[in-house]
Amino acid sequence: MAQSTVDVSGLTCELGGRTLLASAALTAVAGQSVAVTGPSGSGKSTLLACLAGLRRPTAGSVEVCGTDVLALRPSKAAAWRLATIGFVYQFGELLPELSAVENVALPLLIGGGARKEAYPAAERLLDELGVGAVADSPAGSLSGGERQRVAVARALSTRPPVILADEPTGALDEEATDEVCDLLFALPAARQCTLVVVTHNPVVAARADLRLRLSGGILSEEPCPDMTGPAGS
Numbered sequence: 001m002a003q004s005t006v007d008v009s010g011l012t013c014e015l016g017g018r019t020l021l022a023s024a025a026l027t028a029v030a031g032q033s034v035a036v037t038g039p040s041g042s043g044k045s046t047l048l049a050c051l052a053g054l055r056r057p058t059a060g061s062v063e064v065c066g067t068d069v070l071a072l073r074p075s076k077a078a079a080w081r082l083a084t085i086g087f088v089y090q091f092g093e094l095l096p097e098l099s100a101v102e103n104v105a106l107p108l109l110i111g112g113g114a115r116k117e118a119y120p121a122a123e124r125l126l127d128e129l130g131v132g133a134v135a136d137s138p139a140g141s142l143s144g145g146e147r148q149r150v151a152v153a154r155a156l157s158t159r160p161p162v163i164l165a166d167e168p169t170g171a172l173d174e175e176a177t178d179e180v181c182d183l184l185f186a187l188p189a190a191r192q193c194t195l196v197v198v199t200h201n202p203v204v205a206a207r208a209d210l211r212l213r214l215s216g217g218i219l220s221e222e223p224c225p226d227m228t229g230p231a232g233s
């Protein structure tokens with residue numbers, strides 16, 4: 001069996017007097033996609049923050065690609081995160097004054113990469129993701145769909161084994177949602193990475209290999225939805 005890239009157990013997180021995660025468990029392997037749904041405020045983003053070592057849980061263990069995330073020293077955590085995790089957020093969170101290619105090259109430059117390698121690599125990624133034509137456009141001028149594709153390219157720039165996407169299609173119309181989903185859900189197989197997507201959209205969640213729901217602190221597996229009926233058609 002493939003080795004887990006994400007291995008979480010007993011994850012408990014109490015915040016503001018609420019138990020957002022009560023002994024949650026999650027295991028995912030390279031090549032697998034996971035969707036997490038649940039009511040607003042249930043703690044989905046908090047779960048991602050725990051996976052990335054950005055939030056310290058109250059209890060439990062978080063292992064990502066063999067690293068005990070909770071044991072990471074603060075001085076090592078940022079470099080580990082840069083190499084291991086790519087983030088995609090709801091509004092892209094690109095730097096609007098920088099061009100698309102500059103945004104995508106940035107993680108490579110921050111990681112100590114040379115400009116002469118970072119920029120061609122960023123351009124290649126933008127081409128691969130179908131947004132090569134906007135490489136030199138300021139990120140602030142892009143459409144929602146273009147912005148999210150560029151955000152995915154940025155997340156992939158350091159070739160991380162884990163991609164965490166928090167409502168990556170939450171600001172997109174149906175057509176752009178489909179396009180960005182096509183791109184995102186192709187990543188695990190194409191790049192042998194693990195994708196964890198937080199979403200409110202059941203159509204997006206249905207595309208994942210593993211669907212989890214977080215509600216009342218309980219993270220539980222959801223059965224494969226029937227998308228053939230009137231509600232899903």
Ligand SMILES: Nc1ncnc2c1ncn2[C@@H]1O[C@H](COP(=O)(O)OP(=O)(O)OP(=O)(O)O)[C@@H](O)[C@H]1O
Binds near residue numbers: 041
């Ligand atoms: N630093 C904090 N201190 C106290 N409460 C917090 C803190 N950060 C987040 N919360 C609360 O924790 C709860 C869970 O937040 P989180 O963003 O993880 O939920 P979510 O499921 O991702 O929500 P949404 O779907 O609306 O994005 C919310 O009620 C939020 O207000």
